[in-house]
Amino acid sequence: MNPHEDPSDASAPAEGTGIGRPADVSVIIPTYNAEAWLDECLKSVYLQDFPGTLEVSIYNDGSTDDTANLIRQWKSKLEDRGIDMIVGGHTSPKPRGVGYAKNRAIQQSSGCYLCFLDSDDVMMPQRVRLQYEAAVPLPKSIIGCRVRREPEEATERYTRWINSLTPEQLLTQVFTSHGPTIIMPTWFCSREWFCYVGQFVEDGQGTPEDLLFFYEHLRKGGGVHRVDECLLQYRYHEHAATHAVSEDTIWKNRVKFLEERVLQHWPSFTIWNAGKQGRKLYRSLTPNNREKVMAFCDVDCKKICKGFYTHEESEKRPKPKIPILHFKEAKPPFIICVKLDLTGGGLEENLHSLNLKEGTDYYHFN
Structure with a gap:
């Protein structure tokens, strides 16, 4: 010793x-x-x-x-x-x-x-x-x-x-x-x-x-x-x-692993949730992965009626305007930022209606 x-x-x-x-x-x-x-x-x-x-x-x-x-x-x-x-x-x-x-x-x-x-x-x-x-x-x-x-x-x-x-x-x-x-x-x-x-x-x-x-x-x-x-x-x-x-430590590790395992292989994708969690995920992504976000989608008419989500990156770069669509008008693949088992079955029913395959057309990030 x-x-x-x-x-x-x-x-x-x-x-x-x-x-x-x-x-x-x-x-x-x-x-x-x-x-x-x-x-x-x-x-x-x-x-x-x-x-x-x-x-x-x-x-x-x-x-x-x-x-x-x-x-x-x-x-x-x-x-x-x-x-x-x-x-x-x-x-x-x-x-x-x-x-x-x-x-x-x-x-x-x-x-x-x-x-x-x-x-x-x-x-x-x-x-x-x-x-x-x-x-x-x-x-x-x-x-x-x-x-x-x-x-x-x-x-x-x-x-x-x-x-x-x-x-x-x-x-x-x-x-x-x-x-x-x-x-x-x-x-x-x-x-x-x-x-x-x-x-x-x-x-x-x-x-x-x-x-x-x-x-x-x-x-x-x-x-x-x-x-x-x-x-x-x-x-x-x-x-x-x-x-x-x-929660912040867990969040950062989850985002990093999502980008590594999924997003680097997708040329584009939609974030399912135009609210707080969806916007937080968008802001947490690397610049390269943010550019892949085609749209946000949601079921909330108030969010959809806004038309776009605008994210201010810096004074030197123009603010990107990301469309906000109804989920039936959005295109997969999706990253879903809505918590499971909290919408009275609404999320699960909406997903089922689109005939999508988990692990191919969407992943949960909630």
């Missing part, structure tokens, strides 16, 4: 039972001040019906509550059950972030497959078994599952979206504000594929490390598959790490 380095800032070496052979599956748990939920979380690992070798790799990101003591208690319980537990962590006063903790938990683990679990969530007993069976023939895929929300009434639209996406939409709806179409606490993948994609970004609090990894996974040709059973209780609470990520 550097003599000028604070000893409390050094990561503690991982502790395990040293069984000397790789596990079939490592359950990866980053944790920070999780004493309220950790008992339930680790009990759900204890109750797994997976017939292969299972280990837990937990990394304590500087917790200041009773998390460390609970981990010690569960280590002996799990090992009595035949489940190895590797424990790492640090005692510095500031947490390093979820990406850092996940990476350390993966590095200290041995499993051929990685099963991600947040310390505030709970797995159903069959989760590891069913996702392992799905992952073996899909070595380049992230495997997810359906979830139930706790409390039940929290984020109803989001939960419905998670559970109802078709296999095709798992790939076509990756640009929406909801984030990855397979949510992080349900991820299951091979270690080999994870290492090929690369580790999580370690920029600390406020970084959407799961979204950035998911996009890189898709860039490298990775697949997405969901086991269509509810295998996880996904807890919503005010201290969840996801609340630390700003």
Whole structure:
């Protein structure tokens, strides 16, 4: 150790039972001040019906509550059950972030497959078994599952979206504000594929490390598959790490990925929504992609009657005037900036009336 380095800032070496052979599956748990939920979380690992070798790799990101003591208690319980537990962590006063903790938990683990679990969530007993069976023939895929929300009434639209996406939409709806179409606490993948994609970004609090990894996974040709059973209780609470990520950060990454994956291949397109979200997307595009926007379209007569959207770029360049059309008069392809499941079925009905194909004639960006 550097003599000028604070000893409390050094990561503690991982502790395990040293069984000397790789596990079939490592359950990866980053944790920070999780004493309220950790008992339930680790009990759900204890109750797994997976017939292969299972280990837990937990990394304590500087917790200041009773998390460390609970981990010690569960280590002996799990090992009595035949489940190895590797424990790492640090005692510095500031947490390093979820990406850092996940990476350390993966590095200290041995499993051929990685099963991600947040310390505030709970797995159903069959989760590891069913996702392992799905992952073996899909070595380049992230495997997810359906979830139930706790409390039940929290984020109803989001939960419905998670559970109802078709296999095709798992790939076509990756640009929406909801984030990855397979949510992080349900991820299951091979270690080999994870290492090929690369580790999580370690920029600390406020970084959407799961979204950035998911996009890189898709860039490298990775697949997405969901086991269509509810295998996880996904807890919503005010201290969840996801609340630390700003909407602006998510927006910028989504726009960048949309431009890279879709817009660079389209010679022209229409933005569906002449309101706030549609105009924001237009302003966020690169100059080259703004020039590809043929029109805005909408169903609101007041917006359509304005005739044009005028965007002031600079004093040296003339203001572009973008036509605003009724959606039936507009030409695909479309980038749709209207939130799904919020128009009483109106958006979905309008799309259906045009006989368009998602992923070819339009993508959702809402």
